[in-house]
Amino acid sequence: MAAKVTLTIDGREITAPAGEKLLWAALDHGIYIPHLCAFREEERPAASCRLCLVEVAGFRAPVAACALTVAAGMVVQTRSPRVDRLVRQAFALLLSRHRLACGQCPRNGDCALQEIARRRGLKLRREPLPPLDHDLPVDNSPATFYYDPGRCVLCGRCVWVCRHRAGVGAIGFVGRGLNRRVGTFGDVPLAQSSCTECGACVSVCPVGALVAKPAP
Ligand code: SF4
Ligand code: SF4
Structure with missing residues (x-):
């Protein structure tokens, strides 16, 4: 034992x-x-x-x-008090780059940000930091899912499972600083990358950034 x-x-x-x-x-x-x-x-x-x-x-x-x-x-x-302040700041930083529109999000009601806000009494509002919206295009190229960078909070879960669970390594972080996002090698659309559409990344995304498409 x-x-x-x-x-x-x-x-x-x-x-x-x-x-x-x-x-x-x-x-x-x-x-x-x-x-x-x-x-x-x-x-x-x-x-x-x-x-x-x-x-x-x-x-x-x-x-x-x-x-x-x-x-x-x-x-x-x-x-x-110190932990609560730091967690509040970290949460605000995550929200600053997350397009907060729960009513239009497929993960509304099943979202890690909503749960953390509820359990820790944090505001689900984009303040006091200025929003970092880049209007990056959605990668809709895979047949079975899409990636919306405007909702991505850069947690890295998808990158980790693609490499360590799926054994593929199709995705990683691209860009620097405020332009950091999840992308493919050579920054090609997912459908043109080594992605096998196994869906492992979609199943671990805590927000509505990687979302399965309805079956045809
Ligand atoms: S669907 Fe599978 S292979 Fe494609 S990016 Fe996600 S984890 Fe990697
Ligand atoms: S798991 Fe979702 S939120 Fe986290 S980095 Fe990947 S796409 Fe972004």
């Missing part, structure tokens, strides 16, 4: 398998920590969405729970 460690989260003592990341240990015990980009099987999570920050006793600054391995005696607080 795998070794277990005992730690405390929000005053609750829990046990988790040694080597487990803090985010999954907390979620396994019904302790909510917002998260967007992480996968459980990732050995080295990118921790890029900055939503899963927590306070850990002995650490000077909040740390990303997806990248921190549990340790015996660890004492964690999922909320603090």
Whole structure:
């Protein structure tokens, strides 16, 4: 049997398998920590969405729970004024590049942004940061799905599964800074890339950026 460690989260003592990341240990015990980009099987999570920050006793600054391995005696607080401020800022940054029009979105009601806003009492509004709309064209070229960069929050989940689960590597990040988006090698439409239309990326997109087309 795998070794277990005992730690405390929000005053609750829990046990988790040694080597487990803090985010999954907390979620396994019904302790909510917002998260967007992480996968459980990732050995080295990118921790890029900055939503899963927590306070850990002995650490000077909040740390990303997806990248921190549990340790015996660890004492964690999922909320603090500092964590709440940083998570609010990270969420605002995500929303600044997300075309917020829930009423027209196929993921309305099944969207990670809506869930995080609801569970953490955050505003689903594009403020205080200025919106970064680029009016980038939708890639409608695949027969079975489309990619709308205007809704993409650059979490990287699609890129990771295309490489590590599908074993294809058809997509990656292209462009820099504010122009960063998901694209293909050579920036060709998906239908002209090595994409096999397996749909793995569509199934993990947390928002309405990669969307399956209705069956004909
Ligand atoms: S459909 Fe499959 S092969 Fe195509 S981009 Fe998505 S994960 Fe990669
Ligand atoms: S398309 Fe979806 S899964 Fe891919 S980076 Fe954008 S939001 Fe994340």
